[in-house]
Amino acid sequence: MKVDGKDIRPIWLDEDLKTVKVIDQRRLPHEFVVADLETVDDIITAIKEMYVRGAPLIGVTAAYGVYLAALNAPDNYGETDYLIKECRRLKAARPTAVNLAWAADRVLSAVLNIENDAERLKAARREADAIAEAEAENCRNIGLHGLPLIEEIYRKKGNTTVNLLTHCNAGWLACIEYGTATAPIYTAFDKGLDVHVWVDETRPLNQGARLTAWELGKHGIKHTVITDNAGGHLMQHGMVDMVIVGTDRSTYTGDVANKIGTYLKALAAKDNNIPFYVALPSSTFDWQLRDGIKQIPIEERDPDEVRYVQGLNQGSTISVLVPPANSPAADFAFDVTPARLVTGFITERGVCKATEQDVRRLFPEK
Amino acid sequence: MKVDGKDIRPIWLDEDLKTVKVIDQRRLPHEFVVADLETVDDIITAIKEMYVRGAPLIGVTAAYGVYLAALNAPDNYGETDYLIKECRRLKAARPTAVNLAWAADRVLSAVLNIENDAERLKAARREADAIAEAEAENCRNIGLHGLPLIEEIYRKKGNTTVNLLTHCNAGWLACIEYGTATAPIYTAFDKGLDVHVWVDETRPLNQGARLTAWELGKHGIKHTVITDNAGGHLMQHGMVDMVIVGTDRSTYTGDVANKIGTYLKALAAKDNNIPFYVALPSSTFDWQLRDGIKQIPIEERDPDEVRYVQGLNQGSTISVLVPPANSPAADFAFDVTPARLVTGFITERGVCKATEQDVRRLFPEK
Numbered sequence: 001m002k003v004d005g006k007d008i009r010p011i012w013l014d015e016d017l018k019t020v021k022v023i024d025q026r027r028l029p030h031e032f033v034v035a036d037l038e039t040v041d042d043i044i045t046a047i048k049e050m051y052v053r054g055a056p057l058i059g060v061t062a063a064y065g066v067y068l069a070a071l072n073a074p075d076n077y078g079e080t081d082y083l084i085k086e087c088r089r090l091k092a093a094r095p096t097a098v099n100l101a102w103a104a105d106r107v108l109s110a111v112l113n114i115e116n117d118a119e120r121l122k123a124a125r126r127e128a129d130a131i132a133e134a135e136a137e138n139c140r141n142i143g144l145h146g147l148p149l150i151e152e153i154y155r156k157k158g159n160t161t162v163n164l165l166t167h168c169n170a171g172w173l174a175c176i177e178y179g180t181a182t183a184p185i186y187t188a189f190d191k192g193l194d195v196h197v198w199v200d201e202t203r204p205l206n207q208g209a210r211l212t213a214w215e216l217g218k219h220g221i222k223h224t225v226i227t228d229n230a231g232g233h234l235m236q237h238g239m240v241d242m243v244i245v246g247t248d249r250s251t252y253t254g255d256v257a258n259k260i261g262t263y264l265k266a267l268a269a270k271d272n273n274i275p276f277y278v279a280l281p282s283s284t285f286d287w288q289l290r291d292g293i294k295q296i297p298i299e300e301r302d303p304d305e306v307r308y309v310q311g312l313n314q315g316s317t318i319s320v321l322v323p324p325a326n327s328p329a330a331d332f333a334f335d336v337t338p339a340r341l342v343t344g345f346i347t348e349r350g351v352c353k354a355t356e357q358d359v360r361r362l363f364p365e366k
Numbered sequence: 367m368k369v370d371g372k373d374i375r376p377i378w379l380d381e382d383l384k385t386v387k388v389i390d391q392r393r394l395p396h397e398f399v400v401a402d403l404e405t406v407d408d409i410i411t412a413i414k415e416m417y418v419r420g421a422p423l424i425g426v427t428a429a430y431g432v433y434l435a436a437l438n439a440p441d442n443y444g445e446t447d448y449l450i451k452e453c454r455r456l457k458a459a460r461p462t463a464v465n466l467a468w469a470a471d472r473v474l475s476a477v478l479n480i481e482n483d484a485e486r487l488k489a490a491r492r493e494a495d496a497i498a499e500a501e502a503e504n505c506r507n508i509g510l511h512g513l514p515l516i517e518e519i520y521r522k523k524g525n526t527t528v529n530l531l532t533h534c535n536a537g538w539l540a541c542i543e544y545g546t547a548t549a550p551i552y553t554a555f556d557k558g559l560d561v562h563v564w565v566d567e568t569r570p571l572n573q574g575a576r577l578t579a580w581e582l583g584k585h586g587i588k589h590t591v592i593t594d595n596a597g598g599h600l601m602q603h604g605m606v607d608m609v610i611v612g613t614d615r616s617t618y619t620g621d622v623a624n625k626i627g628t629y630l631k632a633l634a635a636k637d638n639n640i641p642f643y644v645a646l647p648s649s650t651f652d653w654q655l656r657d658g659i660k661q662i663p664i665e666e667r668d669p670d671e672v673r674y675v676q677g678l679n680q681g682s683t684i685s686v687l688v689p690p691a692n693s694p695a696a697d698f699a700f701d702v703t704p705a706r707l708v709t710g711f712i713t714e715r716g717v718c719k720a721t722e723q724d725v726r727r728l729f730p731e732k
Contacts, residue, residue, distance in 0.1 A: 029690040201672070201688065203569060203593040209689040217693055225695040227569040227672055229594050229627025233701035236629070236659055261595025263602070267633040293602055306567070306593055309675040311686025320677025320686055322567065323575040324395040327583055329591040335599035 001172045003032070003218055010057055010173050011132070013064065017125070018071065020064045024051045025173060029214035030312040037061075040069045040086050047093040047100070053207065054174020055248045055284050056135045059099030063128035065090045066107035070117075070124045078115055083108060095297045096257055096334050098249040098286045103131050132176050138281035138348040139178035146184025146244070146279060146346040147191065153241045154193050161222075162188070163241045165198040165231055168259035169211035170246025170279065180246040180279040182215065184346065189221050197223040198234060202259055204305045204331060228261050232268040243269045243276045244346070250278065252285055252366070254339025254354030255292025260332050266341035278337075278354070279346040285359065287366050292336040303329035367538045369398070369584055376423055376539050377498070379430065383491070384437065386430045390417045391539060395580035396678040403427075406435045406452050413459040413466070419573070420540020421614045421650050422501045425465030429494035431456045432473035436483075436490045444481055449474060461663045462623055462700050464615040464652045469497050498542050504647035504714035505544035512550025512610070512645060512712040513557065519607045520559050527588075528554070529607050531564040531597055534625035535577035536612025536645065546612040546645040548581065550712065555587050563589040564600060568625055570671045570697060594627050598634040609635045609642045610712070616644065618651055618732065620705025620720030621658025626698050632707035644703075644720070645712040651725065653732050658702040669695035 001008065011022045020037040026049070027033045035051050037043050043065035046052050052061045069086035077083070087108045091101045110127040114120040153162050170181035178186055188195050197216055202208035209225050216223040226234070234240050243265055249257040256262070256278050269276035289295040306329040308319040323329065342354035352358040360366065367374065376389045386403040392415070393399045401417050403409050409431035412418050418427045435452035443449065453474045457467045476493040480486040519528050536547035544552055554561050563582055568574035575591050582589040592600070600606050609631055615623040622628070622644050635642035655661040672695040674685040689695065708720035718724040726732065 029693075030687075199689075199693075201569070203567070203595055206688050209693075213689045213693040217690055223693065225672060225689045225693050226698075227594070227626065229569055229625070229630065229701075230696070230698050232629040232633070233626060233664065233698050236701070259595075260593065260599060263598040264595065264630040264634060267598070267637055268630060271633055298599065306591060309677060309686065309688065311675060311688040312691075313679070313684055313686045318679055318686060320675065320679045320684060321396075322572050322675065322677040323565075323579045323591045324583055325678075327395075327565075327575075327579040327589065327591050330596070332592075332596050332599050335595075335602070 001177060001219070009176050010052065011060055011064070011176070013125070020068065022046055022052050022061065023173065025053060025211060026051060027317060029210050030317050038068065039072055040065055040089060043068060044090060044093045050205070054170060055097045055099045055246065056175040056180065056281055058094065058097045059103030059283060060128070060132045060135055060176060062090050062100045062104040063107045063131045066104050067124040067128045070111065070121045076117065078117060078120060083112065094299060096248045096299045099283050102283050106131060135281060136176040139175045139180060139183045141348040142180055142279050142281065142346050143178050143183030143187035145350050146277070147187045149242065149275070149277065149351070150184055150188040150193060150195065157241070159194070161194045161196050163196050163198060163239055165200070165234065165240045165243045165265065166212060167200040167208065167245045167262050167265055168202045169207040169215070171212050171215040173211050173215055174246060180281065181244040182212070183279060184244060185221065186219065189219070195221065197221060198231065198240060199223050199225045200228050200231060200261070200265070201225055202261065203228055207259070231265050235268045235272040235274050240274055243274060245278055247278050247280050247284055248334060249286050249296055250280060250284055250345070251289045251292045252287050252359050253290050253356045254342055254359065256337040256342055257292060257296045257334050258337065260335050263335040263337045266337040270341050275343040276341060277344050277346055278342055281348050282363055285363070293338060296336055298335070299333040301331040301333050303331050306331045367543060367585070375542055376418065377426055377430070377542070379491070379495070386434065388412055388418050388427065389539065391419060391577060392417060393683060395576050396683050404434065405438055406431055406455060409434060410456060410459045416571070420535060421463045421465045421612065422541040422546065422647055423539070424460065424463045425469030425649060426494070426498045426501055426542060428456050428466045428470040429473045429497045432470055433490040433494045436477065436487045442483065444483060444486060449478065460665060462614045462665045465649050468649050472497060501647060502542040505541045505546060505549045507714040508546055508645050508647065508712050509544050509549030509553035511716050512643070513553045515608065515641070515643065515717070516550055516554040516559060516561065523607070527560045527562050529562050529564060529605055531566070531600065531606045531609045531631065532578060533566040533574065533611050533628050533631055534568045535573040535581070537578050537581040539577050539581055540612060546647065547610040548578070549645060550610060551587065552585065555585070561587065563587060564597065564606060565589050565591045566594050566597060566627070567591055568627065569594055573625070597631050601634045601638040601640050606640055609640060611644055613644050613646050613650055614700060615652050615662055616646060616650055616711070617655045617658045618653050618725050619656050619722045620708055620725065622703040622708055623658060623662045623700050624703065626701050629701040629703045632703040636707050641709040642707060643710050643712055644708055647714050648729055651729070659704060662702055664701070665699040667697040667699050669697050672697045
C-alpha cells in the first residue's frame with residue numbers, strides 16, 4: 001500500500017536474503033521505523049512485543065521465522081529435530097492467533113522431507129513468500145466480496161456517506177495488502193463511494209487510534225477516532241451503517257475471537273439492527289474448535305499495557321502512567337463474540353453466514 | 367471520607383465564607399491539589415473544565431455558585447434579576463447533569479423573596495450547605511439500601527469474594543460522602559464482606575482509572591483497573607457478580623444517562639444474566655422526560671480529550687497525543703441505557719425497578 005507515495009508492505013525479505021524487515025508498529029503513528037530481524041529470537045520478540053500484530057501478519061512473520069531458522073541452522077541439521085523445535089518455539093510466542101501455528105507448520109511441512117540443506121533453505125523461502133502473496137491475494141478478494149455489502153447500503157441511503165465502524169486494526173498493517181476488515185472499505189473508496197470510518201481507539205494498545213487512523217489517513221479516507229465506549233451511542237442514533245472487524249481466530253461454527261471489546265460492539269450492533277461483519281482469510285478459521293467462548297485461549301498480557309499509555313509529547317514518543325501507581329490492573333487481550341451476534345463472514349471465497357453449515361459450504365474441503 | 371487518615375470532602379466552604387474549596391480532580395491521582403473558587407466564573411470554569419464532576423457534586427458546586435453570586439453581587443441587587451441571570455449562566459455550564467439546574471434553582475428559589483441583602487446571603491449559604499448535607503445523607507442511605515443486594519450474592523457464593531464492576535467514578539469524589547455507585551460497596555466492605563471491584567478505566571478522561579481506583583485504594587478496597595473493553599469478556603466468564611453505576615440523569619421511566627460506554631456494559635450484563643444496578647439520589651431523576659434516548663441532551667466535548675491522554679511521566683503530570691496529529695476525533699461524553707437493561711435503581715429511599723410505576727411508588731410526591 002502507499003505511504004507518502006511509496007509502495008510498502010508491513011514485512012519483506014531484504015535483498016541480502018538474510019534479514020526480515022518489518023515496520024515496527026509500536027512506534028506508529030508518530031515515528032516510522034523499520035526493524036531488522038535476523039534470528040528466530042528476533043522473530044519471537046517481534047511477535048511477542050508486537051512490532052508486528054494482526055493474525056495474517058503474525059502468520060507471515062512466523063513463516064519467515066522458520067526460514068530464518070533454516071538459514072541459521074547448524075550444518076547437517078536435517079537429521080535432527082532442530083527445525084521442529086524452532087517451529088515449536090515460534091508457535092508459543094502468542095496463544096490466540098491461529099495463523100501463527102498454521103503458517104509455521106505450513107513452512108515446516110514443506111521442507112521437512114528435503115535432504116539437502118541448501119534446497120531446504122530455498123524451499124522455506126519459497127513457501128514463506130507464497131504465504132505472503134496468498135495473504136495479499138486473500139485480502140484483495142475479501143475487498144471484492146465485501147464491496148457489494150457497502151454498495152447496497154450506499155444505494156439504499158441515496159448515494160450519501162456510508163458510516164462504517166471498526167475495532168482495532170485489521171488493515172494492511174495487520175496483513176500484507178488491503179487488510180481484512182478494511183479491504184472492503186479501501187475497495188469501496190477506490191471505486192468512488194463516499195465512506196467514513198468510525199475508528200475505535202482500541203485500548204489498551206490503541207491499535208485503532210495509532211494504526212487504523214494512520215492507514216486510513218495515508219489513503220485519504222475520511223475517519224474519526226472515537227473511544228471504545230462511544231460505539232453504542234452512535235449506533236443508537238443511526239450514525240453507524242455497518243460494523244466490520246477482523247479476527248484472530250474464528251471457529252468453523254461461527255464464534256469470533258478478536259481484540260478485547262469486539263463482543264461489546266457486536267451486542268450493540270444486534271441491539272440496534274446494524275449488520276456486524278467479520279472479515280477473514282480462511283487461514284484464520286480454526287477447524288478443530290466448536291465452542292469459541294469455552295475453548296479459545298485468551299491471552300493475558302502485561303498489566304502495564306493498561307496502566308501506561310504511549311503517545312507523543314514534545315516530539316518524542318513516551319509513556320504516561322494513568323492510574324495510581326499502586327493500583328493493580330489486568331490486561332485481557334481478546335474476547336469471543338458468539339456466532340449468534342455475527343451477521344456474516346467476508347472471506348476470500350465470498351460472504352457466508354456465521355454458521356457451521358454455511359462456512360462448510362464455502363470451504364467444503366475442510 | 368478518609369485520605370491518608372484525614373477526613374475530607376470534595377467541596378467545602380472556607381472559614382472565611384468567601385472561598386469555595388474543591389479538590390481539583392483533573393490532577394488526581396498523581397497530585398492532590400485544592401482549588402479556590404471565589405466567583406461565579408470560577409465556579410463555571412470548575413464545572414466546565416471538570417475540576418469537579420459527577421452529578422451530585424456538580425449540583426452542590428452550582429449551589430455554592432449561587433451563594434457566591436449573592437456574595438459578590440452589587441448593592442441592592444435584590445430588585446433586579448441579577449441572581450436569576452447568574453443562575454442561568456451556571457446552569458449552562460454542562461448540559462447533561464440534571465442536578466446542576468436542580469440545585470442552582472433550589473438555592474435561587476430559597477432566597478428570591480428575601481429583601482435584605484445580608485439575610486439573602488445567609489439564606490443562600492444555608493441552602494447550599496443543606497444541599498451538601500442532604501447529598502451526603504442520601505449517599506449514606508444508598509449504601510444501606512444497596513448493602514442487602516451485595517450480601518445476598520456473598521451468601522449465595524458461600525461467603526467468597528463478590529466481584530463488582532463499575533464504570534466511571536460515582537464515588538465520594540463525585541458526591542459528598544460514600545458516593546452513589548460506590549456507597550453499597552463501601553458499606554459492604556466496612557461491614558467486613560469480601561469485595562473486589564473491577565474498575566473500568568473510563569475513556570476518554572479515565573475517571574475510573576484516576577479517581578475510582580484512587581478512592582478505593584485509599585479506603586483499602588481490593589480493585590483491578592481494566593480497559594472499558596474488558597467487561598464483556600469478564601461477564602462471559604463468570605468473573606462479575608454485579609454491575610453498579612451512577613447516573614447524570616435518569617428519566618422517571620427508567621432510562622439512564624451516564625458516562626459514555628455504560629450502555630455497552632448494560633448490554634453485556636443482560637446477555638450474561640448479571641444484575642445491573644444504577645445508584646442515584648432522587649435529585650438525579652428527571653421528572654419531565656419520558657424517553658431518555660430521544661430526549662436527554664448528550665454533551666459533546668473537545669475532541670482533544672480523546673486525542674490526548676494525561677498521566678505521570680518522570681514525576682510530572684503531562685499529556686501525550688495518541689492518534690496521528692491530523693486524524694479527527696469526536697468526544698461524546700454520555701450515553702443512555704434504556705430501562706429494559708436496568709435491573710433496578712438504588713435510591714436514598716430504597717431499591718426499585720427501572721419502571722415508571724415503581725419509581726413513582728418510591729417517590730409518590732413527584
